[in-house]
Amino acid sequence: MGKSEMICDCDIIHQDAVNDVREKMLDESILLDMADFYKALSDSTRIKIIDVIREGELCVCDISVLLNMTKSSVSHQLKNLREMNLIKCRRQGKEIYYSLADEHVLEVFDICKIHVMERNNEEKD
Amino acid sequence: MGKSEMICDCDIIHQDAVNDVREKMLDESILLDMADFYKALSDSTRIKIIDVIREGELCVCDISVLLNMTKSSVSHQLKNLREMNLIKCRRQGKEIYYSLADEHVLEVFDICKIHVMERNNEEKD
DNA sequence: ATTATAGTTGAATATCCATTCAATTGTCAA
């Protein structure tokens, strides 16, 4: 491994630990995909959308009313979520119904919910 | 529920479904906390940090070398992660060691990893 | 064909935020 990592302004403190971790690091492409996945849920509008279609499909109009936002801004975020494969849609007549893409999304949503709620409880002590 | 939701440019298409979902919606404050939680992991630098301290504590210098980034920018992101309670730190002499705050973080990290990897496999077909 | 409604889209704006740079703090050793 040598000293080729000296690009940064550091002396290496724990060369053994660094070498060890380097072997176990995930591929950068996977980490970037993971960051993108989290990014999809990191916006308040998008997480509210996930929340309202959690238990069943809704059309854009319904979602806009529930979130008290314009159809345009909801539609933009629906597009983002769809491009991230977090939601899917089907057209029926003039309306387009959106729902979660799969169980993974709900799974991640629920774990985060529990995490946040537990933390809120801890803060009361 | 009436028509007080008419602020947006919509006719209500499915009033029953909307009323139903409205009762089950999470508190806005919880949803905002959840979005913030995801935001913490939505940056490539921050998720790389989580990746390298996944199995044990490291000092800022080690992390900078592994990520090939300046200590300053790593430190800024460590601060973000710490403010979100995703990581904790302890000082020993001149060095400060960072590690994951609790098992929740690893749990969410792993679920996301599996999600991304499965999706990558599906795309090969 | 025309009209109305559902939804999408692109450009513009405004805000947010990651990195850089320079200065600073904290700790240890001489």
Next chain:
DNA sequence: TTGACAATTGAATGGATATTCAACTATAAT
């Protein structure tokens, strides 16, 4: 107490992105 190293901090900059607005597409009904 001076110097050296680890790390943090604040301000500035540049890039990303959420919402708005207006124009547009798609579908259905008359």
